[in-house]
Amino acid sequence: MQPSGYRQLTPERLDATFAALADPTRRAILARLASGEASVTELAAPFAMTQPAISKHIKVLERAGLVSRGRDAQRRPCRLAARPLAEATDWLERYRRFWEGNFQRLDALLDELKAEPKGVDSQKDGGEQR
């Protein structure tokens, strides 16, 4: 389903992506860029942070390949570059069966109960997971 290129990433690249995402300001910057490109000044506006501080965060995002900059020399607008996010998701997807396991087991149980002859109403909910 995913282009096979996604699987060829180096560990360093995943390190950089996850490290870049481990900060709420950087995640907020990505969220803002998801609605369109923006200059550093525009990106800094909603934050109680100096522009140099924001610039530093943007540099981390750029190094991780999550933000690219336009060529307009004056403005150099920032854009979201989503490919590393796809690669990170690809890595996380391998573990999907672990968090979905509980729901699948519950589904299977419900299917079994439905398939059983009537009169099992009393066991309905069976199991909150501890």
Added chain:
Amino acid sequence: MQPSGYRQLTPERLDATFAALADPTRRAILARLASGEASVTELAAPFAMTQPAISKHIKVLERAGLVSRGRDAQRRPCRLAARPLAEATDWLERYRRFWEGNFQRLDALLDELKAEPKGVDSQKDGGEQR
């Protein structure tokens, strides 16, 4: 599709999850635990690393809620705790349209081409409208 609880996470929790994932040894430990619980000694075996160094990584994973420890006082086996991975994936999924955009546009184009009525060969290009 996802349990609504996944959306109530605090930013600190996502910070901890992404920071924990930003290291190849920690990702390898999670990959090992995906095939079953293991003691610290077992986890350390494949790495060219001292046991205290591995223990440190495991502590980071524990603090991020990605690993839980069993109660057996001697062995305290480590287990994968996948919920933070689900939350991280949930966050990343918001950006899926950015990396899938290109494929969707291509799909839409192919659908359009397929959906065109048969037997239009003769009027192929609708030249009249020029």
